Structure formats: structure tokens, C-alpha cells
Amino acid sequence: MTDDIILLEEADVRNDLEEYQTYTVVVTVKNTYSNPDQGSGNRKLQYIDDTGTTRYLTLWANSTPEAVYDFDFEQDATYTLTEVQFTTNESSRRVFYNLNATEETEVSHGPPEDDSATNRQAITSASEDLPSTGVATKDAVAEEQAPTHTRESPSLDEHIDDALSEVPDPATTQTRHALTAFASTGRAGSLTVHEYELVAVNGYLPDDDEAALRDTYKARRQIARQHGDRPVVAVVEPLTLVALEKIDESAIDIDDFRLEGPQDALPRL
Amino acid sequence: MSGYQVGLNSFGSKPADFPHQREGHLDHLTWYNSRPALQFFGFDDPVNCDALIGDEIRITVHDDHVCSSCGGDVDPDRDVCWDCADSPLMTPCIWNPGTECSWSDCPYPEYKRDACAHTFVVYLVAKDSVKVGITRADRRQARWAEQGATHAAIIGECHNRKVAGIVEMCLAEEYPSKADSSWYIPVDDPVETLVEAAAEAGECFPDRLAGCYTLDGLSTAEIRERVVSVPDRSTRVNDEIVAGTSELSRGDRQRGHVVGVRGSVIATESFTFNAKLHAGTRVTLETTGDLAVPEEDSNT
Numbered sequence: 268m269t270d271d272i273i274l275l276e277e278a279d280v281r282n283d284l285e286e287y288q289t290y291t292v293v294v295t296v297k298n299t300y301s302n303p304d305q306g307s308g309n310r311k312l313q314y315i316d317d318t319g320t321t322r323y324l325t326l327w328a329n330s331t332p333e334a335v336y337d338f339d340f341e342q343d344a345t346y347t348l349t350e351v352q353f354t355t356n357e358s359s360r361r362v363f364y365n366l367n368a369t370e371e372t373e374v375s376h377g378p379p380e381d382d383s384a385t386n387r388q389a390i391t392s393a394s395e396d397l398p399s400t401g402v403a404t405k406d407a408v409a410e411e412q413a414p415t416h417t418r419e420s421p422s423l424d425e426h427i428d429d430a431l432s433e434v435p436d437p438a439t440t441q442t443r444h445a446l447t448a449f450a451s452t453g454r455a456g457s458l459t460v461h462e463y464e465l466v467a468v469n470g471y472l473p474d475d476d477e478a479a480l481r482d483t484y485k486a487r488r489q490i491a492r493q494h495g496d497r498p499v500v501a502v503v504e505p506l507t508l509v510a511l512e513k514i515d516e517s518a519i520d521i522d523d524f525r526l527e528g529p530q531d532a533l534p535r536l
Numbered sequence: 537m538s539g540y541q542v543g544l545n546s547f548g549s550k551p552a553d554f555p556h557q558r559e560g561h562l563d564h565l566t567w568y569n570s571r572p573a574l575q576f577f578g579f580d581d582p583v584n585c586d587a588l589i590g591d592e593i594r595i596t597v598h599d600d601h602v603c604s605s606c607g608g609d610v611d612p613d614r615d616v617c618w619d620c621a622d623s624p625l626m627t628p629c630i631w632n633p634g635t636e637c638s639w640s641d642c643p644y645p646e647y648k649r650d651a652c653a654h655t656f657v658v659y660l661v662a663k664d665s666v667k668v669g670i671t672r673a674d675r676r677q678a679r680w681a682e683q684g685a686t687h688a689a690i691i692g693e694c695h696n697r698k699v700a701g702i703v704e705m706c707l708a709e710e711y712p713s714k715a716d717s718s719w720y721i722p723v724d725d726p727v728e729t730l731v732e733a734a735a736e737a738g739e740c741f742p743d744r745l746a747g748c749y750t751l752d753g754l755s756t757a758e759i760r761e762r763v764v765s766v767p768d769r770s771t772r773v774n775d776e777i778v779a780g781t782s783e784l785s786r787g788d789r790q791r792g793h794v795v796g797v798r799g800s801v802i803a804t805e806s807f808t809f810n811a812k813l814h815a816g817t818r819v820t821l822e823t824t825g826d827l828a829v830p831e832e833d834s835n836t
């Protein structure tokens with residue numbers, strides 16, 4: 268294991284952590300879940316990382332000490348967990364980043380003791396993704412201004428707005444026959460997906476697929492930050508992204524890449 | 537084909553008091569075509585649970601397991617493999633769509649298109665009490681049977697998974713939504729209990745989604761007609777006794793006579809076997825009955 272202490276809220280696990288290493292992590296728990304449909308079960312601690320992404324630290328029932336598995340995690344409280352292992356895996360050409368408690372994991376309330384504060388400092392500033400000089404990059408500025416870090420849980424009305432956001436109007440009017448406007452089975456046809464390709468520029472070439480995939484995720488973050496109202500962008504495969512709305516390629520600046528949009532939107536049925 | 541019906545004698549070890557055996561990693565108990573059948577990963581044919589009723593079985597729950605979701609290899613300390621752990625199915629937005637789904641900002645647009653952007657129904661089921669749930673409209677029969685409900689009624693039709701999840705969340709204050717899968721003692725008079733709950737449930741819909749309630753203005757008699765009884769195999773079961781017996785756990789082996797099947801549970805007079813708790817685990821099922829699934833009805 269390493270002595271590194273990782274503040275998950277200030278980390279980008281994809282770049283900051285090394286595979287198969289175990290870490291002491293400090294996590295502010297946004298929520299806890301367990302999946303009732305999964306055998307002996309798991310608990311997931313939800314947090315939001317430095318990129319504004321919602322992520323999970325997983326406690327598996329059969330590999331986490333009971334005291335940790337049954338620990339009463341409170342919402343918005345901060346905890347320190349030791350011996351948390353970081354792994355990645357690839358499936359269907361996507362990379363997954365996993366933080367799992369181990370049999371040695373211990374949990375305590377709050378951040379770790381003071382004597383580790385300097386250590387902690389060192390880790391965060393050494394992380395590759397942060398600017399190492401005093402020159403603030405565009406990323407860092409955008410990061411500070413991004414409002415997504417403080418996330419209040421949405422109201423019922425906001426949830427309903429969101430849930431109905433893609434439902435055609437006639438279906439939502441208060442006729443008491445909400446469903447007359449669309450078929451009850453079959454695939455939804457109204458979702459249009461725009462596909463974008465990352466074209467390397469300035470002679471840059473990713474080393475391999477894995478590197479290309481990392482670049483693609485990084486590009487996804489850069490697009491989200493540089494675009495006014497964080498569009499829905501998903502990684503399809505290395506160097507290919509899809510978005511639910513059109514993105515103005517010329518307004519997006521991505522390190523080492525140019526974003527190449529579709530000639531026409533591809534309707535997916 | 538029935539190559540899996542290995543006579544125990546062929547191993548030369550035990551007397552043949554159980555002429556039929558299936559050993560494999562358990563998938564789940566399905567109610568496809570309203571017939572209970574135990575599915576194992578890697579086997580084309582499930583085990584016909586109807587044929588077990590009245591017969592003696594012996595079940596061994598072993599220690600090793602595969603991914604409970606796909607049946608693939610998995611590290612011994614995990615329930616599901618890497619592939620499955622981060623699939624949309626395993627995310628909170630699917631378990632709790634009412635509060636956790638960010639519909640318009642969905643990280644899985646393709647999954648959303650295929651699995652969420654469809655009509656979802658909100659239903660009430662009768663078990664030991666009335667519970668609320670949601671499911672894709674076309675999946676409801678199987679869902680209720682897999683849950684082991686005795687009766688069910690659709691009370692809402694919603695535009696997509698998240699809308700249904702919101703309604704479910706609002707109803708969950710009245711009726712719990714996360715049901716225990718163990719054998720239970722059914723509520724008294726499940727049909728009337730369900731009718732009463734269904735008639736009142738409209739009150740719990742948020743105003744803006746009131747149009748999703750499908751029983752508005754219906755009489756009690758009309759609502760009663762909409763209650764469906766869910767297929768199970770529990771008419772011969774003494775629920776008080778069975779609900780009090782122990783559930784098999786990992787490492788256990790027990791024998792008993794099968795008295796019934798409901799939801800994910802096979803009941804004997806002395807223990808129950810809840811398939812849902814052992815998804816992915818290697819299980820040996822030995823029986824005096826026949827394991828084969830009957831030919832499908834030609835009219836289905």
C-alpha cells in the first residue's frame with residue numbers, strides 16, 4: 268500500500284491513482300445505496316470528484332469488515348477509510364474506475380489526524396491534472412466557477428421537470444389521459460444522437476487504445492466545461508463521443524485534438 | 537436434450553435415492569409462461585419447478601460462485617464481475633429513479649433509449665402487505681410472479697422510468713417499495729386490501745402527474761375487475777409453518793419435500809430455498825422428480 272491520502276473530492280481518480288494500489292481516502296458522502304437485486308450485496312458511497320463527476324466507493328458485503336459494511340454513514344459527513352483499493356478494467360471498450368474497500372479497511376469519522384495534513388497537501392498538488400506552475404489554466408478557472416460542485420438535492424418539481432423534459436407536450440397536458448399521445452410498447456424514437464470524432468492535431472498520437480480512451484474522457488470533460496450548459500456527452504469508444512445536442516466544434520478547445528462533428532445528425536431509432 | 541440428468545450412481549458414491557441431479561451456478565427463478573423454473577448459467581434448459589412439487593429434494597449451496605449478473609468469472613470476493621458492476625443496471629438511477637436519475641443528463645443515452653424511454657407502469661401488489669413498484673409495461677406479468685406477489689393491480693401509466701420512479705417515491709410513504717423476497721404470510725383478503733389501496737392511491741400522485749393515475753373515477757367494482765391474481769404454486773402451503781422455517785445459506789445442505797413455489801422461493805416442509813439470495817452460487821439440486829421442462833403449450 269502507499270501512505271498517500273487521497274481527498275476524493277479534490278481528486279480525479281482516473282489520473283491521480285495507480286492501479287492495484289491501496290490508499291487512505293477521505294470522502295464526503297453524498298448518499299449511500301445498496302443494490303437489493305444483488306445476492307449478498309454491496310453498499311456504495313456516493314461522492315462527487317474534482318471533475319464534478321458522481322462516483323462511488325463500493326463496499327462489498329463479503330470482502331469488507333462488518334464494522335465498516337454496517338457503518339452508519341451520514342449524508343454530507345466526511346469519513347476516512349483506509350486500505351481502499353483502486354482498480355480499473357475495460358469492458359465493451361469502456362474503462363471503469365473502481366474504488367473498493369478491502370478486508371483491511373477501517374473507517375473513522377472526519378478527515379485523518381493532523382500529522383498527515385502535510386502529506387495530504389503533497390499528494391494533491393502532485394497530481395498530474397493540476398497545474399504545476401502558478402499559471403492558471405483555462406481548466407482551473409472553469410473548475411472554480413463551475414457550480415456543479417455544490418449540489419443541492421433537487422425538489423420534487425425539479426425532478427418532474429427533468430423527467431418530462433423529452434416528453435412531447437400533448438402527452439403531459441392535464442387531460443387525465445396522459446398516455447394517449449404515444450404507444451405503450453416499442454422503442455422510443457425521439458432521441459437524436461450526434462456523433463463526434465476526435466482528430467489528433469499538432470503531430471500528437473495517443474500511444475494505444477487505452478491512452479486514446481483516456482484522452483477521450485479528458486476531452487469529454489473539456490467539452491462539458493467549455494460549453495455553456497453542460498451538454499450530455501458520452502464516450503462511445505476511443506476518440507468517439509456522442510452528444511444529445513449539437514456542439515459548436517469551433518468553440519471547443521481540446522488539448523491535442525480537434526473535434527469533428529457529424530455532417531448531419533444521425534437519427535437513431 | 538437432457539444430458540444434465542446425471543444419475544448419481546454414475547459417480548459410484550451415493551445410493552440412488554435421488555435419481556436426478558442438476559449442479560451448476562444458479563441464475564434465477566423465472567416465471568416465463570407462468571411456469572416456475574430454475575435457471576442455471578450455462579444450461580439451455582431450466583429445471584422445471586412444477587415437477588418438484590410433492591417430491592423430495594436435496595439442495596446443497598456450495599461456496600464458490602460466478603458473477604450473479606452474467607455468470608462470468610469473478611474474483612472470489614466480489615458478487616459481480618467488472619463488466620456488470622458499472623453497467624447501467626447496477627446504478628442507483630435504476631434502483632431509485634425517482635430521486636437518482638438525471639433524465640435529461642443521462643450518462644447512458646443508449647441504455648436510456650433502449651430501457652428507460654418507454655411506458656412504465658406503477659403497480660400495487662399484495663404480499664404480506666401492500667407494496668408499490670414500477671416496471672416496464674410489457675414486463676409486468678413476469679415481474680409480479682418473480683416478486684412472489686399473490687395479486688397485483690396497475691394504478692398508473694407513466695411516460696418513462698423516471699416519471700414512474702417519482703410516482704413510486706411519492707407512494708412509498710404509504711406503501712413500502714423494497715420488498716423482502718423471503719416466504720411470507722399473505723395479508724388477509726388480499727383482493728379487497730388491494731382494491732382499497734388502489735382506490736386511495738390517486739391521492740398520493742403529485743398534482744402535475746395526476747394524469748398518470750389510471751383508476752380515476754372508477755367504482756370499487758371496476759377497480760376489483762382490474763386486480764389480477766399472480767401465478768404461484770402455494771395453494772397447498774401452510775404459510776405460517778413455511779414462513780417460520782429457515783432459509784438455506786451458503787455451505788448448507790438439506791433435504792425435504794417440496795410443498796410449493798412462490799416468487800424466488802422453493803418451499804419444503806422443513807426449509808426454504810430462496811434462489812434470489814444465491815444468484816451466481818454453485819448449487820446442487822437432487823430430486824426424485826423429473827427435471828425436464830414440459831413442452832411449451834402450442835397455443836402460447
Ligand SMILES: [Zn+2]
Nearest residue numbers: 603606617620
Ligand atoms: Zn457479470
Ligand SMILES: [Zn+2]
Nearest residue numbers: 629637638642
Ligand atoms: Zn436514469
